[in-house]
Amino acid sequence: MHGGEILVFFCLGCAALALWVLARFPGLGPRRPLTIVIAVLAVVVGLPLSGPLFDAAVEFGRFGVALALLAVVLPTLTSAFWVSGCVLRTLAETLGPRR
16 A cells, blocks of 8 residues: 555544544533634644654654554644644634524
């Protein structure tokens, strides 16, 4: 399997996992504008750091790639999708119809 295909499936799986967390725990996550900005900044900082962490984890021998995918890529992508969902949820609550 090609690396690009693996990354596509990991993206789909991480998006599904983040959606499940958003649906299962609706009260979890940032809701105020300041905490939303902090969470987005954390993701923006975390995504570029995941590349060198992935490269370092790959060097751990025979199972380095699997370890890197599970320990670096999975949490990074899941958190990015989860924060994106939190942002969209907060925007929908803020801009939605008032009762």
